[in-house]
Amino acid sequence: MHHLNLGPDLSLPLAEASGQCVAILGIRGSGKSNTAGVIFEELLAARYPLSIVDIDGEYFGLKEKYEVLVVGAGENVDIELDVDAAPGVAELSLREGVPVILDVSDMLAEERELFVLEYLTRIWSLAGKLRKPYMIGIEECHEFIPQGMRTDLKEVIARIALRGRKRGLGAVIISQRSAKVEKDVLTQAGMLFLHRVVHEVDMRVYSELLPWPKAEVKEQVTSLGVGECIYLSGQSIRKVKIRPRHTFHGGFTPSFKPVETPKLRQVRGEILAAIHKFKEEKGASLSEEELQQRLEKLEAELALKQARIRELERRLRERQAPPTANPAAPEPPPEHPVPPTFDLPPEVLRKVERLLKRLRRLPIHERRLVAFLAAREPRSYTTAELAAWADCAEATLLAEPPTELVELGLLSCERLARGITYRAQLKAFVNRAFSGFLPELGPQGCHHLVGYLRGRLCQLSALEHDFSRIA
Incomplete structure (x- = not known):
């Protein structure tokens, strides 16, 4: 042995x-x-x-x-x-x-x-x-x-x-x-x-x-x-x-004696x-698809690092800035009145409520994103722009992207030269998610449903003011 x-x-x-x-x-x-x-x-x-x-x-x-x-x-x-x-x-x-x-x-x-x-x-x-x-x-x-x-x-x-x-x-x-x-x-x-x-x-x-x-x-x-x-x-x-x-x-250990x-x-x-x-x-x-996936992964990692650098730079600037005598109180979130239902069928309203119930379980910064983008459809915004509005670090959006909102079809995500962008697509979402109701609603009813959904989504940003989940 x-x-x-x-x-x-x-x-x-x-x-x-x-x-x-x-x-x-x-x-x-x-x-x-x-x-x-x-x-x-x-x-x-x-x-x-x-x-x-x-x-x-x-x-x-x-x-x-x-x-x-x-x-x-x-x-x-x-x-x-x-x-x-x-x-x-x-x-x-x-x-x-x-x-x-x-x-x-x-x-x-x-x-x-x-x-x-x-x-x-x-x-x-x-x-x-x-x-x-x-x-x-x-x-x-x-x-x-x-x-x-x-x-x-x-x-x-x-x-x-x-x-x-x-x-x-x-x-x-x-x-x-x-x-x-x-x-x-x-x-x-x-x-x-x-x-x-x-x-x-x-x-x-x-x-x-x-x-x-x-x-x-x-x-x-x-x-x-x-x-x-x-x-x-x-x-x-x-x-x-x-x-x-x-x-x-x-x-x-290096020394003056030659080794x-x-x-x-x-x-x-x-x-x-x-x-x-x-x-x-x-x-x-390696196929072209594998190479493309690897490129996208590296680009995403790079974007995350750049976002973290920008966030650290922002924090450093805030600490170096001289303190103000009377710092202004944060502006309260705007109030969103309950939108009219436009005599939409009860079944449609119940389906909207089920969707909203699901969205209320999302982190606060994701609810803020969908509310912000719904109110400004069809404009698209970069993660840096969205982070500023949602009061969260851009790194948070890159590390924890709103995947569920994209999979639902409420938001679309694109990788452009100016960065990763998101925009709302409520009409496309309604056409797909409510397709069984569209013949009864007609063009005018579909338009009303999009407007009603937009109004309800805008209310998500004011549901709670808990910032503990925002990095």
Whole structure:
């Protein structure tokens, strides 16, 4: 049976680490990255397939002794990859047992998150079918599984860490800020390497993980030297020293002494050729419709960021503006009298009431939008113009668009050169939603119905003055 030789007094059976969630915690310079590197070295020596999410581009040194494929966007990658190719490389790694380092050091935060999400999602779904032993290392994991925040990537990583064992998946999570890591994941880790910490909040986390009094936890942890840690697994708890890495550590602290990068092992040509072929096929397989959808998604994300910038700039201007002696009281919303029913049939009026009942459940800013646009049909307005009238941030309209109003057909949405615009289309809505009544109503009755509906919609903006749901 293969053992993981982690230090002079710590040798673990490989089976004991397989499928485990392993947590390595400690401040920068305490030796946590060395501990992670040693674990990865031992796994590679045992030909145990793995992937490492490398946020700082420091694990390429494993190639000094082991054949590891480095992909992503960084100085030391074998192949530069974008988000589209991530699932394919994940499948190659899991099916063929190819060790992979995801170097995301040169990616922006959102690109990095999407890249890792696509990769790990494919690993998770495929592992359910293949059920092969496989380990996933995540450096600076507090960036991906932060405490108190929900993201799609966090959900996938937590799923792998907490429930991956049944699919053969294990995880090694590394962080210098234990207090920022999702508690549910830390407390369920089956194997812990606790290096030195100094922050009180991190010490409190250690106190929750270790079965000692708080005073003893602080005494033991603060006495740890570089490379030393408290090892906790099951009933075993002891102080250990982890051996130095055998391979080059790309995360060394810069100094005036020259550091020479060693000669690194090259990945087999057939692996690189398979990935190049996959990239070409993936690029060629994208249809015009898929490209258009991707363009629209990126444009929407850009519009959302621009709106948030404008909103922050507006808030900054308001704070920098000198205070007025007697600030004017906000103008009350205009009163809208109940419109005449024009002798419309009772069945039509009941249908209008059912529609209004549905609309009253919408957020206040959406009710204000439909009232504003109904009163000004057929003019169209950009999200920036609508946000000013509805007294909400433009980012709110972009992040939470009035989808239900558009699906009902009360509003139409267009993407124009001046931005995303909305306008009311009450006549088209009446022609479709009340089509069964139109023969009886006739042209004049249809005109009256549109007018009556417009008047009732205008009343929606004055129903309540609760601004709590407006960002």
